[in-house]
Amino acid sequence: NLSNLSGHPAQVFERLGIVNQTAVSDEAPASPGLFSVVVLVGMPGSGKSTIARALSRKLRLALADSDQAIEQRLGCSIRSYFDSHGEPAFRDVEEAVIDELTRGGASLVLATGGGAVLRPVNRQRLRERGTVIYLRSSPEQLFKRLRHDTKRPLLQVADPLKRLRALYDERDPLYRECAHFVVDTHGSSLPMLVNRIMMQLDLMPPPAPPPPAP
DSSP, X not given: OOGGGOSOHXXXXXXXTOBOSSOOSTTOOXXXXXXXXXXXXXXXXXXXXXXXXXXXXXXXXXXXEHHHHHHHHHXXXXXXXXXXXXXXXXXHHHHHHHHHHHHSOOOEEEEOOTTGGGSHHHHHHHHHHSEEEEEEOOHXXXXXXXXXXXXXXXXXXXXXXXXXXXXXXXXXXXXXXXXXXXXXXXXXXXXXXXXXXXXXHHHSOOOOOOOOOO
């Protein structure tokens, strides 16, 4: 039941447990000329959530993590939901949550799940409604970060590195299709990455107004 995903953006944010860097409102401040929604996409372990927190403080925007919002909505972990309902059902919930977070007109920084770009409708909505940044990391770099991770259902396999390489080959073109620009995370500290993203955002041309919600 996704009926609780309707309503004013601030009310939706409250129900989904979104963190406020400023007061959540449609008028939350953002850098001039940018989309009010800044979206981070990338592979699992690429640093989306960590960088989103730092970027939201820098931009003084609300912070949202779609995976956390999904778990808040479902009342259970993503891994548990995967096990009991399967990936297609999870992707249905993910699509609905991403749609709601990005169509309300509120300003925020959004960290997405690694597979959020698998559905064409998600890629279209994210690119049309926000400024999308692809945080690129190689499978080998990701494996170093995730080799002890037990929470990501798609990596609970005998050979996680092989799985990461397959996921990267599948998803890298989709991240690039969706993104307005790509940031390579290798060898960069968190402050360096945030500063590079801020520089890229400053160079973005003023966008056309996003299409009205249906």
